[in-house]
Amino acid sequence: MADAAALALGKTPDGTGFMRAGSGAPVLLIHGVGMGAAIWQPQIALMQDRFDLIAIDMLGHGGSPLPPQDAGLPDFADQAIRLLDHLGLDRVAVVGHSMGALVAQEIALRAPSRVSSVVCLNAVFRRPPELAQAVRERAAALGGHGDPQAIAATIARWFGDPIPPDLADAAATAQTALEGVDAEGYARTYRLFASADTAHVDRLAELAAPALFMTGSEDRNSTPAMSAAMARLAPSGQCLVLSGEKHMMTIASPRKVTQHITAFLDRTADVAASADAAFDAIEFRRALGSFLTGVTIVTTVDEAGDPRGFTANSFTSVSLEPPLVLVCIAKKALGHQAFSTSRGFAINILSEDQKAASGIFASKAADKFASVIWQPGQTGNPVIEGSVAVFDCDMEQLVDAGDHSILIGRVHDFTHNGAQPLGYCRGAYVTPGLSQEALAAAPPGTEVGAILESEGRVLFLEAADGSHQLPAGHGLGAANDARSLRGKLAAKAIDADLGFLYAVWDDATDASRTHVYYRGTVSAPLSGDGQIRLVDIDRMADLKIADPAVRSMLARYARERTEDQFGVYVGNEVEGEVRPLARAAPSAAIHSGHG
Incomplete structure (x- = not known):
């Protein structure tokens, strides 16, 4: 395994070029069309202290040989598998960007035992007809080596025209890569990329590995709709859309993107590590996470008069007469003492616009309440402005329940409005x-x-x-x-x-x-x-x-x-079915509750 401070360059017997750095769980990085292994240097720098990172030069890129004239995704997948064999790696996580994301899926489908998890960044899937035609026309019009006009058009599509000042460095990095790529290798790969968006339409349901499909809200070619569709089809798929990001978010916002990659890899690694347990607690939590819930911030005032709060989705109604609700807090949470001894608490149901507050109250931030506008409710518990609904409660009962405590509150006062609630399912926000x-x-x-x-x-x-x-x-x-x-x-x-x-x-x-x-x-x-x-x-x-x-x-x-009690009708105008929306029920908390 490479030393964490070193970046090793290598070649396999078949001529595949690669970079390797770091130590820990192995992760294969696969770039997009026109780039190369070096494009992953920001991720390598951020991840090499915890992961063994292998960045491959795809066929036709960097030091690797050309792909066949009529190359298919299996040619690129087989190249990557030969690299893993050369390095003696039986099982890896695979992270792919754009075309590399399609190769990552192909590897996971062809050799499921070799892949522990998949991260697909800015992947394409079932392009709309106009977009598909535009990509085919670009493929057909590819010119000679370093075609300045084609490169300028690509950079403008990826970063904007004019390029924003804060993206100038990232655009320069991408332009350098495009100018250095082998013209024939680029053309052969791009022709495949232009038609490969439907390659896995009928196969994603077979994707056994946990998969994260992440793209940017402003990516017009690898749209949020595409990532959402792939996540729905993959049995263990998740969709994440990064606000404001475009196609080259891996180099435009490397820290943000890498944080999400490592968080996903950590979650899937935890699941794999406990797979042999008699009762898999992590998998149990994942199963509970399949239940779509709302998101709340639970608040109280401690003995010193200071506001305390934590994020949870373990909230449900208990009784209408008397009006009782409950929420769960982990015993290891910093705020457990304050909540378990309080006279009451308030449950603030969050709106779509309060994702940031949810994250802050789920963290160990020193002053969480500085991030929200709040005021004391009728019982003195903090009420957060902008919440979809608030239930201000007196403490009715504290119930010991394993590694959590159940707080049952008698509702003293409540408010609600017509804002859209924030949802949570399978480790991701849903709106x-x-x-x-x-x-x-x-x-x-x-x-x-x-x-x-x-x-x-x-x-x-x-x-x-x-x-x-x-x-x-x-x-x-x-x-x-x-x-x-x-x-x-x-x-x-x-x-x-x-x-x-x-x-x-x-x-x-x-x-x-x-x-x-x-x-x-x-x-x-x-x-x-x-x-x-x-x-x-x-x-x-x-x-x-x-x-x-x-x-x-x-x-x-x-x-x-x-x-x-609403449902969703799916069918045609003659026949179909109403699929009911489940009512709230107890589920695992989003976080352990760092009060």
Whole structure:
């Protein structure tokens, strides 16, 4: 194993070039088209004190030989496996970027016993037709060695035009790599990359290894929708979207990206290390983590009068009469003493905008409350501004439960609003916005609409013939797209917040057309537009609505709204099924609760 302070350069008998550094669990790093092993130097510098890092030069790159003229992903995967054999490594974690992410998947599918986990950065998957055509045209137009125009266009696509000053160094690094790559090796690899986005469509369900699919919110070529789709298909898949990042986030924001890589590798290593245990506690926690929950910050005041708090998703209601709720805190948590001896506590259910607060209260930060706006509730417990709901409780009972304590509170006061809650599942945050972001990649013919509610009434648009329609458009779109849902709402000055997905169905007469409807809220007062109507939920059945599928959906909405128990309809306009959304139940805490 290489010394942690040294970077070793090597070649295998078949001519594959590679770099190696560090010590610890082995990790194979696979770059994207036009780059090389050296592009991983930021990750090597940050990870080499804990991992044995092997960065490969893909076929056609660096010192490695050319790929075949009609190369496929198996050619690149076999090259990597031969490198592992040469180094005597039986099992590794594989981290791949862009084209390298496709190779990483291919390795894990071809040789599952050799791969402990997979991290796919900025991976492509089922490109939309326009994007696929653009990539094919770029592949066909590749010029000679160091084509300045092609390189300039690539750098602009990756970093922006003009390049922001804070990305100048990263852009220069990428440009140097592109200028140095073998022209024929680049062309052969890029032609494969242009068509390989569908290579694993039918195989991802066989991916046995834990897999993290991470991309940037601003990556237009390896979109969040693609990573979300791959994570859904992979049995142990997770999706992570980094806000503000583009395609070359590995060198543009290496510290941020590497922190997420190492955190994932640590989690999967913990699972592997305990695999032989009679009862696998880590795997048990993972199984519990499959339950989608909300995220809360639990607060109290200690004996000295100082506010204390921790992040948890182990929250549920217990009783309506009397009003009781519970939350769990780990006995090893720093705040356990304060909470177990307090007279009460407040449970602040977080909104989508409070991810940062969740992370801070899950950490050992010295002054967590400096990061939020708060005030004492009626019982004196800290109430955090911006929360979706707050339950201010007196302590009813403290229950000993293994390595946790259960705090049962009697609700003294509560508040709630229409903001969208923050979710948590399988070690990652989940928000309704993710599904809306993924919808941006849907076919243009998709009809996207919304059931928008305000104080027990639903918003409709009334036509000249007296019929009523829900607001809907071609795609989710943007405010300046007149045909889209957002464009139509903007045109009528309707201030709406889209929430949860409510129904998806295929058109029975046009198989290419899909209907997608969300639940949401609308703010009053509304504009004076004569078409806008707010109709009481129990009066919707009296409206003239032409589309029978929409009528059926609204009848279901009225029933579920009365019961406050919603589901998601999936099918077509003739038949399908309603998949209920589970109610909250006890689950493992996001963190141990560093109060």
